[in-house]
Each structure stands twice: as structure tokens, then as C-alpha cells.
Amino acid sequence: MAALETMRNQLEKKLKEFQGVQKDLQKTASTRSQLDVQLNENRIVKDELELLETDSNVYKLTGPVLVKQDLEEAKANVGKRIEYIEGEIKRQDATIKDFEEKQEKSRKELTTLQQQFQQAQAKAGKA
Amino acid sequence: MNLLVLSFPFRSVAVLPRESKMAQQVELNALNLQQLEMLKNQLDQETEMFAGSLQSLKAAQQKFVESQQNLDTLTPSNQGKEILVPLTSSMYVPGHLSDVKSVMVDIGTGYYVEKTTEEAKAYFKRKIEFCTQQMEKIQPLLQDRASKKQAVIDVMRDKMIQMQMMQMQQAGQPTRA
Numbered sequence: 662m663a664a665l666e667t668m669r670n671q672l673e674k675k676l677k678e679f680q681g682v683q684k685d686l687q688k689t690a691s692t693r694s695q696l697d698v699q700l701n702e703n704r705i706v707k708d709e710l711e712l713l714e715t716d717s718n719v720y721k722l723t724g725p726v727l728v729k730q731d732l733e734e735a736k737a738n739v740g741k742r743i744e745y746i747e748g749e750i751k752r753q754d755a756t757i758k759d760f761e762e763k764q765e766k767s768r769k770e771l772t773t774l775q776q777q778f779q780q781a782q783a784k785a786g787k788a
Numbered sequence: 789m790n791l792l793v794l795s796f797p798f799r800s801v802a803v804l805p806r807e808s809k810m811a812q813q814v815e816l817n818a819l820n821l822q823q824l825e826m827l828k829n830q831l832d833q834e835t836e837m838f839a840g841s842l843q844s845l846k847a848a849q850q851k852f853v854e855s856q857q858n859l860d861t862l863t864p865s866n867q868g869k870e871i872l873v874p875l876t877s878s879m880y881v882p883g884h885l886s887d888v889k890s891v892m893v894d895i896g897t898g899y900y901v902e903k904t905t906e907e908a909k910a911y912f913k914r915k916i917e918f919c920t921q922q923m924e925k926i927q928p929l930l931q932d933r934a935s936k937k938q939a940v941i942d943v944m945r946d947k948m949i950q951m952q953m954m955q956m957q958q959a960g961q962p963t964r965a
Contacts, residue, residue, distance in 0.1 A: 706895050720901070
């Protein structure tokens with residue numbers, strides 16, 4: 662009976678572990694999709710800036726004021742921002758892959774444990 | 789100065805999500821019920837995501853259309869006319885329309901560009917078309933997920949019926965002592 666109890670505890674621990682990994686994965690995935698949205702918006706802005714005439718007036722909203730900005734400078738800034746976000750996305754992708762592997766490993770361990778537990782339970786029931 | 793600031797409604801739009809791992813061909817019949825359930829959940833999520841994107845795009849497009857229509861009131865004949873400028877949504881101050889030639893357009897991420905009304909109209913036309921294109925891309929994906937989901941549900945139902953039959957057969961057999 663005691664053996665069954667330890668197995669049950671083990672199973673619960675593994676389950677918590679698995680759920681933890683799952684949560685981490687979800688969090689990273691949502692950060693990733695937010696970055697996607699940002700990247701998209703920046704790309705749209707970049708395209709728009711590329712279409713402008715060289716003498717266009719461009720302003721940047723800083724706090725409540727619009728500050729006039731040089732068009733070339735604005736383009737460079739958006740370009741840098743895109744680079745940064747792309748780098749960040751790569752980083753998040755690596756983390757996601759890592760978590761996915763962890764999740765898969767944890768899932769396998771959990772299933773094995775579950776099967777062992779069920780077998781033990783069935784045996785105990787017969788005895 | 790330029791009275792009309794036209795806002796950029798794209799912030800909430802996640803445009804085309806990555807094509808997921810679903811692309812690989814899977815033989816549905818080879819999967820067990822648990823795997824099918826997972827697949828169905830994934831398809832559900834994707835359907836929701838596409839539907840959400842579609843809705844945001846529609847809302848964004850509507851805003852562009854409104855901005856474009858508002859530009860039509862900036863005609864030379866309206867120059868100098870008295871207008872009420874909203875300071876808050878419930879308080880207005882009188883003002884005069886001093887400039888009907890140029891507007892400030894929010895192109896996203898805090899960047900504003902001064903444009904003539906004609907340029908601004910062209911800008912909105914472009915944006916409206918862009919929204920339409922994106923929606924046309926999402927629509928088939930949404931349909932694809934819906935039909936895949938139906939296929940998964942069909943297989944799940946078949947499997948469940950099979951399982952029930954097997955259980956009934958087993959129950960029908962006399963248990964060995």
C-alpha cells in the first residue's frame with residue numbers, strides 16, 4: 662500500500678512539473694506573438710516612410726508632443742528597431758524550442774509513470 | 789496648424805500568423821483518441837486566431853474608411869468656417885478651420901507625417917486595399933481549418949463507436965471463472 666502512496670506522490674509531482682513547463686511555454690509564445698505584431702507595425706511604418714518624398718515633414722510622438730524628425734533619421738531608427746525586434750524574436754524562438762523539448766520529455770515521463778501507477782493499482786486491487 | 793489627426797488603427801492586428809506544424813500530412817486514422825483531441829484543440833485555437841485577425845482587420849479597415857471620408861469635408865469652400873474642436877469627448881471649444889490643404893497622418897509606432905489631403909486620400913486608399921488583401925489571405929486559411937476540424941471530429945466519432953462496440957462484445961462474453 663505504501664508503495665502505491667509513494668507512486669501517487671511521484672505522479673503528482675511530475676504532473677505539477679509538466680504544468681509548470683506548459684505555463685512557461687504559453688508565456689513565451691504570447692511574448693513571441695506580441696513581438697510579431699510589433700515587427701509588423703514597424704515594417705508597415707518603414708514601407709510608408711520609404712514612399713515619402715524627401716522633403717516630407719515627419720514627426721515622432723514623444724510623450725504628448727510631436728517632435729519634428731529628419732526623414733532619413735526616422736528611416737534609420739525604424740530600421741534599427743526592426744533589427745532589434747527580429748533579434749528578440751530569434752531569441753524567443755530558441756526559448757520556445759527549448760520549452761517544447763522539455764514539455765515533450767515531461768509528457769513522456771508522465772505517461773510512463775501513469776501506466777506504472779495503473780498497473781500497480783490493478784495488482785493491488787487483485788491482491 | 790493641422791487640425792485633423794488621423795489615427796493609425798493597426799496596433800491590434802496580428803497579420804498572417806506563421807504556418808504551423810499542421811502542414812504535415814497526418815493519417816487521422818492512425819492517431820488515438822487523445823492525440824485526436826489534441827489536434828482538435830489546436831485547430832480550435834487556430835480557427836479562433838484567424839477569426840480574431842479577420843475581425844481586427846475589418847475594424848482597422850473601417851477606421852481607414854472613416855478617416856478617408858472625413859477628408860472629404862476638408863474642401864477649399866470650408867476654409868475659415870467655424871468648427872467645434874473636441875478637447876475631451878464631452879467638451880468642445882470653438883475654432884476656425886484654417887488649413888484645408890494638409891493633414892497629419894499617424895502611420896504607426898508614433899510616427900506622424902504631414903500630407904496634403906490628396907496624398908492622405910491615396911494613403912487611405914492603399915491601406916484599405918492592404919486590409920482587403922490580408923483578409924483575402926486569411927479567409928481560405930479559416931475555411932481550411934474548419935474542414936480539417938470536421939474531419940478530425942468525424943474520425944473521433946467513428947473511433948468512439950468502434951470502442952463502444954468492442955466493449956459491448958466483451959461484456960457479452962461470459963467471464964471465465
